[in-house]
Amino acid sequence: MAEATPHVGSRVRYWRLRRNLGRKQFADMVGRSTSWLDKVEKGERELTRLPLLERVADALGVDPAALTDSIQAARTAQCVDAAEVQAIRSALGRYPGLSARDSGRVGVVGIQRQAAYLDQAWLSSHFAVVARHLPQLMDDAQRAVLVTTAAEQVAAYRVLVTTYRLASSMLLKFEANDVAWLAADRAMHTALRIDDTWSLARATRSVARAMTSTGQRDEAIATSLDMADRMHDETNRNEQELLSLYGMLYLSASITAAGQDDARLARDMHDEAMAAALRLQPHHRTHQTFFGLTNVLIHRVSALVRLHEAGRALEFAATIDPATVAALSAERQANYLLDLTEANTQAGRYREAVRLLGRAELVAPEEVRCRPLAHGLLRSLLHNTTGEPARMVKRMADRAGVTA
Numbered sequence: 001m002a003e004a005t006p007h008v009g010s011r012v013r014y015w016r017l018r019r020n021l022g023r024k025q026f027a028d029m030v031g032r033s034t035s036w037l038d039k040v041e042k043g044e045r046e047l048t049r050l051p052l053l054e055r056v057a058d059a060l061g062v063d064p065a066a067l068t069d070s071i072q073a074a075r076t077a078q079c080v081d082a083a084e085v086q087a088i089r090s091a092l093g094r095y096p097g098l099s100a101r102d103s104g105r106v107g108v109v110g111i112q113r114q115a116a117y118l119d120q121a122w123l124s125s126h127f128a129v130v131a132r133h134l135p136q137l138m139d140d141a142q143r144a145v146l147v148t149t150a151a152e153q154v155a156a157y158r159v160l161v162t163t164y165r166l167a168s169s170m171l172l173k174f175e176a177n178d179v180a181w182l183a184a185d186r187a188m189h190t191a192l193r194i195d196d197t198w199s200l201a202r203a204t205r206s207v208a209r210a211m212t213s214t215g216q217r218d219e220a221i222a223t224s225l226d227m228a229d230r231m232h233d234e235t236n237r238n239e240q241e242l243l244s245l246y247g248m249l250y251l252s253a254s255i256t257a258a259g260q261d262d263a264r265l266a267r268d269m270h271d272e273a274m275a276a277a278l279r280l281q282p283h284h285r286t287h288q289t290f291f292g293l294t295n296v297l298i299h300r301v302s303a304l305v306r307l308h309e310a311g312r313a314l315e316f317a318a319t320i321d322p323a324t325v326a327a328l329s330a331e332r333q334a335n336y337l338l339d340l341t342e343a344n345t346q347a348g349r350y351r352e353a354v355r356l357l358g359r360a361e362l363v364a365p366e367e368v369r370c371r372p373l374a375h376g377l378l379r380s381l382l383h384n385t386t387g388e389p390a391r392m393v394k395r396m397a398d399r400a401g402v403t404a
Contacts, residue, residue, distance in 0.1 A: 008053075011067045013041040014077065015060040018132055029059040075401045077128075079370035080174055084131035088167050089179050091135035092186065096142045106144040108152045111137060111159045118166055123290075123329035125364035127170055134170075138163045145190075157194040161187050161203055168206045175372050177213040184210035197231050201245035208252045217260045221269075224253040228272075239279065244291035247276030251291075251299045258303035266303045270296065290332055294324040298336040305339045310346035313339070334364035341377050345384070354381055354389040361396060369400040378402045 006014075016026050027037045030052075039045035047053045047067070057064040061083030066076040114137050121129040141160040148156040164187035171180035184206035191199035204227040211220035228249045235242040254269035277296045297320050304313035317340060325333060337360035344353035357377060361368040368374045381393045382404040397403070 006070070006073070007043040008047050008067050009039075009041045009043045009045075011073055012037075012047075012056060012060070015062055015066070016041075018128075019060060019083070020132065020136070026059065030055050075369075075399070078366060080127050080131045080170070084128075085171065085174065085176050085179065087135045088131065088138075088171065088183070091138040092167070092179070092182055094139065094142070096139065097146055105147050106140050108144055108148060108156050108159070111140050111144055112155065114140070115159045115162045119162065122166060122169070123331050125331045125334055125367050127173065127366050127370065130166060130170055134163065134166055138167065154194060154196055154199075157190060157196060158199055160190050161199045164190060165202055165206045168210055172209060172213055173371055173373075175213075177210070181210040181214055197234050198241060198245065201227060201231060201242065201249065205245075205248055205252050208249075208256065212256045212259060217256050220256045221253045221265070224249045224256075243276055243279060247273045247280075247291050247296070250276065251296065254299060254303050255306065258306035261307060263307055263309075266307065270300050270303060273299070290328050294320065294328060295332065298325065298328075298332070298339070301336065301343070302339045305343050305346070308346065310343040313343040314347065317343070330364040331367070334360045334367040337363065338367065338374060338377065345377065345380055350381060350384050351389045353377075354385060354392050357381065357396065358392060361399075368396065375400060375402050379404060 016023075021029070023034045023037055027034045030037075036045065040047060047056060050064075053064050053067065057067055060067075061081070062076060063072070065072040067073065114133065118130050118133055118137060121127075138160075141156070141163045144156045145153070145160055164183045168180045168183035168187065171177070171183060184203070187203035188200075188207050191203040204223055208220040208224045211217070211223065228246060231242060231246055235246045250269045250273035254266045254273065257265035257269055273296045274293075277291065277293045280292055297316075301313050301317045301320075304310075304316060325336060328336075337356050341353045341357045341360065344350070344356060357368065357374070360374070368378075378393060378397045378400060379402060382390070382397055382402075385393055
């Protein structure tokens with residue numbers, strides 16, 4: 001039997017839970033009782049009056065069509081939205097140490113578990129999940145570093161750095177660059193407070209990416225290389241924990257150099273990363289970097305795309321074993337497929353570009369349906385395809401809410 005189409009009340013409940021709003025809290029926000037809300041969410045009472053529907057939608061931070069129109073509801077639910085970006089911004093604007101009310105103990109094991117869960121959601125390109133839970137984790141991690149024992153201090157600070165990094169990385173995906181820079185800067189200052197090389201290396205990657213997004217490419221490269229120099233000797237003594245992070249600093253510098261059309265520096269940085277990867281096992285992966293030979297190779301493709309060398313990018317990609325790419329996270333695979341889509345578009349190979357973009361959507365739907373980068377590719381392909389490829393692009397664009 002076909003599943004019934006969700007009613008307005010079920011969508012109200014979905015968004016209430018996604019906004020982390022309790023029943024009474026939300027009922028108070030719209031000036032109604034919890035019994036009224038229960039009936040609405042169960043479909044026993046309809047939201048037929050437009051003023052009330054608009055009040056409910058406004059309290060949830062969504063367009064009324066996200067509650068009443070099935071197509072718009074599906075599009076809205078799959079992506080991080082402005083209210084969630086604002087919630088992350090608000091979390092960055094809170095300072096628990098200023099308030100005596102925030103002195104309660106927060107368990108380090110609990111926030112480590114939640115950080116691991118959100119890291120996995122990120123690697124799976126489930127960005128709406130990250131956005132829903134990240135502000136609370138940020139609050140908890142900020143409080144944890146205030147009250148932690150000496151034995152747990154490094155662990156607590158590492159979680160806080162991780163939360164700031166997640167915030168910065170996700171905001172960069174959705175081109176909220178100024179807020180992403182703030183989150184990355186918080187990560188760096190937090191890492192400097194604990195003087196932990198692991199934390200500093202992770203924070204530096206975030207700062208470098210945020211600098212790149214705001215046009216500070218020279219500074220981004222210098223920051224990455226300064227950190228690589230700083231950790232070089234310690235990395236030799238502690239390869240298991242630090243070598244993957246060391247290599248990722250060079251990959252970050254390589255991509256940034258490519259973005260400023262410095263092909264030689266991009267190649268040099270790639271070679272440094274490759275040297276680090278060759279010191280590891282082929283499928284080595286730690287600390288959510290998925291660092292290793294395959295990740296270094298697909299970053300080279302990304303650099304060549306940014307250098308507008310589409311032909312070389314596609315030739316290089318043809319040498320990479322697809323099975324090793326399939327072993328990477330969904331987030332890494334999807335970004336590689338987006339790079340290949342861009343390379344084929346640059347080369348005028350639109351049919352292949354459409355095929356690869358379709359594969360990216362299968363691997364990680366949110367990467368294609370929600371990201372501005374992918375939306376740009378969709379618009380380009382809408383203008384440059386005919387026949388069946390054009391129909392395929394149109395279907396993808398419809399799912400993403402993109403028009404030509």
